[in-house]
Amino acid sequence: MTKDTSCWGCKNLNRGKEKLGTCKAFPNGIPFIINSGEFNHDKPLQGQKNNIVFESNGSLVTELNDGEIIGDEANVLNIDANLENADWTKQSWDLPRYKSKEFMDWLKSSGMTLTQFRKLPVYKINLANGKIKE
Helix, strand or coil: CEECCCHHHECCECCCHHHCCCECCCCCCCCHHHHCCCCCCCCCCCCCCCCCCCCECCCEEEECCCCCEEECCCCCECCCCCHHHCCCCCCCCCCCCCCCHHHHHHHHHHCCCHHHHCCCHHHHHHHHCCCCCC
16 A cells, blocks of 8 residues: 555645635646646646645555555545546647647646647547647
8 A cells, every 4th residue: 555646645635526626736726737647746836826735645545456546545446546547537629729829828837848748648649539730
């Protein structure tokens, strides 16, 4: 068993339905780069308006033989454990046109580099489907 380092394992996560997807660090919504697991939030994200970072709530996860990650609370699957196979990851393209000024501004505001973005399923899926071109 190891400590859960996903948003679900953070004591700053807002757990109420009305505040879903927010935390003390990001009251208007957790940036995709953190929620996706691409950025380890042990230091403030560039441009973050406060210094609140990940603080463990003490929850534990167990990796089973097949790689599945199970949380200690009611044996809930840790959906942040494997970005490549997660069925919740963003796949549709509702972002600005790839590499446009608006896209690059959005990328910068998310704290992500283009290289990091290219590792995400949303990029890989839309590239494979011909919706974006390099």
